[in-house]
Amino acid sequence: MELSLRTHQLSIGHGGLSLCRGIDFNLSSGQILCLLGPNGCGKTTLFKTILGLLPPVDGDIILNGTSICELSRTRLARQIAYVPQQHAPPFPYTTAEVVMMARAAHLPLFGQPGKQDYLAVDNALSQLGISSLANQDYSQLSGGQRQLILIARALAQETPFIIMDEPTASLDFGNEAIVMRQIAALTRTMASANRGIILSTHNPDQAFTLNADVLLMHAQSVIGQGRPQQALTADKLSLAYGTPVSVEQTQSGHTVCVPTYSPASPSMPALP
Numbered sequence: 208m209e210l211s212l213r214t215h216q217l218s219i220g221h222g223g224l225s226l227c228r229g230i231d232f233n234l235s236s237g238q239i240l241c242l243l244g245p246n247g248c249g250k251t252t253l254f255k256t257i258l259g260l261l262p263p264v265d266g267d268i269i270l271n272g273t274s275i276c277e278l279s280r281t282r283l284a285r286q287i288a289y290v291p292q293q294h295a296p297p298f299p300y301t302t303a304e305v306v307m308m309a310r311a312a313h314l315p316l317f318g319q320p321g322k323q324d325y326l327a328v329d330n331a332l333s334q335l336g337i338s339s340l341a342n343q344d345y346s347q348l349s350g351g352q353r354q355l356i357l358i359a360r361a362l363a364q365e366t367p368f369i370i371m372d373e374p375t376a377s378l379d380f381g382n383e384a385i386v387m388r389q390i391a392a393l394t395r396t397m398a399s400a401n402r403g404i405i406l407s408t409h410n411p412d413q414a415f416t417l418n419a420d421v422l423l424m425h426a427q428s429v430i431g432q433g434r435p436q437q438a439l440t441a442d443k444l445s446l447a448y449g450t451p452v453s454v455e456q457t458q459s460g461h462t463v464c465v466p467t468y469s470p471a472s473p474s475m476p477a478l479p
């Protein structure tokens with residue numbers, strides 16, 4: 208059965224003040240949506256609103272036909288998993304214990320994990336090729352390993368939708384590639400797993416790499432939406448990030464978005 212997460216004329220913000228208005232998207236299981244926009248435009252705020260942690264300023268979020276306002280926290284947690292930007296547990300948990308935390312969504316209050324929960328944790332770690340980390344101290348892992356564990360935790364939650372908040376933020380070049388490789392592998396199994404992913408990033412190249420649909424936010428509104436070729440043009444990226452950007456094809460066939468550093472940069476384009 209196809210599942211869907213959609214927004215209708217959604218306005219997000221804090222304390223009733225809107226940060227971004229008119230957000231309309233429809234994500235079906237099997238699809239990936241890449242959220243882009245400058246610092247502070249409201250990407251995390253949008254995620255927190257979808258997760259029911261913040262009320263919408265206006266509009267609605269509809270999960271499989273039901274407004275999320277009508278869903279309990281537990282029902283929502285069985286539908287949407289969240290990979291936060293940063294996570295530092297207060298105790299020295301093992302990696303497997305951190306992944307097991309996701310299973311709380313499926314357990315009764317004070318319930319103990321059973322066979323099915325241990326299996327879900329094993330499967331999630333194995334799917335990402337990190338089973339060998341299971342008994343290691345999570346707090347002592349590298350940034351890249353930690354990020355993979357948080358993705359494993361989301362997989363172990365066994366939800367149809369996963370939200371990833373800048374999963375490659377603050378990773379070095381090599382770790383970014385490792386995490387992106389795993390996310391790309393997940394997107395290839397999304398249709399068979401009946402899963403949809405929303406991911407935010409500051410690197411527009413990732414939207415092209417993942418062949419994701421795009422939502423580009425800027426100054427209170429969405430200024431680019433749809434396939435990356437149409438939503439992430441040089442003009443739109445330049446406007447969103449406030450600096451001239453060109454979109455180029457490499458000889459190996461990749462699309463890359465390149466800010467212009469030359470002092471003779473062209474002036475900023477204006478959108479029609």
Ligand SMILES: Nc1ncnc2c1ncn2[C@@H]1O[C@H](COP(=O)(O)OP(=O)(O)OP(=O)(O)O)[C@@H](O)[C@H]1O
Pocket residue numbers: 221222226244245246247248249250251252253
């Ligand atoms: N609890 C809060 N109360 C009031 N304002 C907040 C709160 N949390 C965040 N903000 C403000 O909302 C704005 C958007 O923040 P948000 O974290 O959603 O942006 P973002 O697009 O995710 O940024 P970044 O790319 O830097 O992660 C910022 O100006 C931030 O200061």
